[in-house]
Amino acid sequence: MIKQPPSIFNDVIGPIMRGPSSSHTGAAVRIGSLVRQMIKGRIKEVLVEFEPQGSLATTYHGQGSDIGFVGGLLGYELWDDELNDSLKEAVERGVLIQFRIADFEASHPNTYRISTLDDQNERISLMAISVGGGMIEVQMINELSVNIAGDFFETVLFFEPIHAELLNNHKAVIEQTVSSIEYIEDSIINNRGLINIKTYHKLLENDILKLYELPNISSIIQLEPVLPIQSKKHCLVPFSNAQEMLDVGTKQSLAPWELAVLYESVRGSLSQEEVFEKMSNIAKLMCNAIEQGLKGTVFKDRILGPQAWMVDKANREAKLIPTGVLNRITSYITAIMEVKSSMGVIVAAPTAGSCGGLPGTIIGTAKEMSKSVEDITKAMLAAGIIGVFIANRSGFAAEVSGCQVECGASSGMAAAGLVQLMGGTVQQSIDSASMALQNILGMVCDPVAGRVEVPCLGKNVMAGFNAVACANMIIAGFDKVIPLDETLIAMDQVGRMLPIELRCTGYGGLSTTETSQNIYNRLNKLD
The missing domain is CATH 1.10.4100 (2-methylcitrate dehydratase PrpD)
Structure with missing residues (x-):
């Protein structure tokens, strides 16, 4: 996918928020919000890990990454009064949330490695980064590569088992049957694959039902944007420097x-x-x-x-x-x-x-x-x-x-x-x-x-x-x-x-x- 040009209201002036740090608190709320949208059942357990050489290992509590992430997970907005009490609220709701320092390979100093468990015993793992000023990027879901910045409606289809040829065929079918696709991307590893559809509007229920007819599909996740300004394909801004x-x-x-x-x-x-x-x-x-x-x-x-x-x-x-x-x-x-x-x-x-x-x-x-x-x-x-x-x-x-x-x-x-x-x-x-x-x-x-x-x-x-x-x-x-x-x-x-x-x-x-x-x-x- 072509990198989107910066937006004044996404990248520069904003977010409107509570908390000491946009990289830590603001971005954490947005990451937590996306995680919440991925979980279909009631959230039971969440583990958030930071690698020891990055920034978050020493600052995640003092700069509010913990309260921000949990706030987003519970459905709070960046400016909500309840954000500061999110850790207490999670305990009251019976959600076990742990933050831990662990050795793993990270591409960015603000990397989150997250794993979740819901009441249906479904597990989700993902890797996400905070890139500055409240901007984020989800890089991996269930070990499959993605590029989700929160500026599109995202529909993520998971397939298992799958091979590259069949995944490409599915991608071609989707491009022909789903209208108004901005971008479509795929990833495959160890006979597991995904297709990520980026759109300006949320796909209708009828479209989702058709997607479930694709062979070997295991699940679908739909995500709404977390940024105030959405992106579109072929956005030709009048100048860039x-x-x-x-x-x-x-x-x-x-x-x-x-x-x-x-x-x-x-x-x-x-x-x-x-x-x-x-x-x-x-x-x-x-x-x-x-x-x-x-x-x-x-x-x-x-x-x-x-x-x-x-x-x-x-x-x-x-x-x-x-x-x-x-x-x-x-x-x-x-x-x-x-x-x-x-x-x-x-x-x-x-x-x-x-x-x-x-x-x-x-x-x-x-x-x-x-x-x-x-x-x-x-x-x-x-x-x-x-x-x-x-x-x-x-x-x-x-x-x-x-x-x-x-x-x-x-x-x-x-x-x-x-x-x-x-x-x-x-x-x-x-x-x-x-x-x-x-x-x-x-x-x-x-x-x-x-x-x-x-x-x-x-x-x-x-x-x-x-x-x-x-x-x-x-x-x-x-x-x-x-x-x-x-x-x-x-x-x-x-x-x-x-x-x-x-x-x-x-x-x-x-x-x-x-x-x-x-x-x-x-x-x-x-x-």
Whole structure:
């Protein structure tokens, strides 16, 4: 299957969620949801295993992979209030769920090896990965290869016994009898096989009954999408990198936000009005998170207490260095991060670990300048399209490329959004993003005590300040030197050069300090 182009609302701005990490909590909910759809009976037992060298072995509890997975398994959405109590709810429902560290071959640091048992004694095994920013991929079901990202309706047919020729014949029959197939894939091993049908709409019951007539079919699984934007075959987006966007913008005289709307309307099969409304609703959620954080949040299981209010208090008392908008940005970013750490509803932008930098900077600046929600929405769209280019090149997983693709990415996106907020050009938005990203290459991910709080808060604030400086420098006429497309190549290369100890594993940097270990031990006593 051809790789789908990134979507602003799938890959970049979102998910709307609760929890400390989109890679850990958000993705886990989506994986759990798909597992739930695979199980036909009542769930009795589930075993989730993580390999010891990956990120999840040391962080799955502190960053909420356990509560996220179980929440999805029980049918909760990423934003549901009940998510934080999912482990307790599973016990009350009589579901035995175990998390274990085990040696197995994994292709990605965020790999889940899952096995389930239902009350009909049917077993399912699968392998799934979290690829960053809440995006996922199921790679294997019952040892058979698949490629399920949650962006299609999936109908998976299992056959046993089967040989390659018969499986190919079945595939040809299905292509002739089932209409509107986007993609169809197959896999076979040891006389067992599957055919995976990807469609834009759920197959009707009549279609399923016909599929059950195929010789040697053993079972069928139907899965609904878990992403907000579905995919389609032959999705030809208007551009896929910064230079192409600049060419389109120049030719059609479009502003940065208009180019983002154009892109996402094609990618998501939405009207341009729907794209704008969707981002407007997201902007309002971000504003709500700031308001909630500034009022103060309460949550026992975290490192940092409420601190966002301190900035305004100290500023009123004339204790702070007079930095104007930067003090407001500091308080807004902190407010969002505190809502995240208290299991409130936030928007990953592009990840939950970097959820404060982009909205705190854009909304803080907009508030300082008395800008409207419409202006904020346009700035977020301009930021989102820069995120598309980052997603296309490296993705947003600190486990793969360090914090430079989380807080660093948010800084580049925020710089472009600020240029839009100031009425700048497409060239300026691209150049400001490039300059901001150049400044953060090599940023490591070393969370204290395995929590997404320290030094994550400071990195979010630094991302915001960097964005303001770079936006102003470019608007003033400074030279970015390296074009954005080249900067993104360098960022991807640098990220993959980082040692595994500095990629969200807890094995290096601040994670291994004595204080970090003491905090880890203290927090674990709370559980």
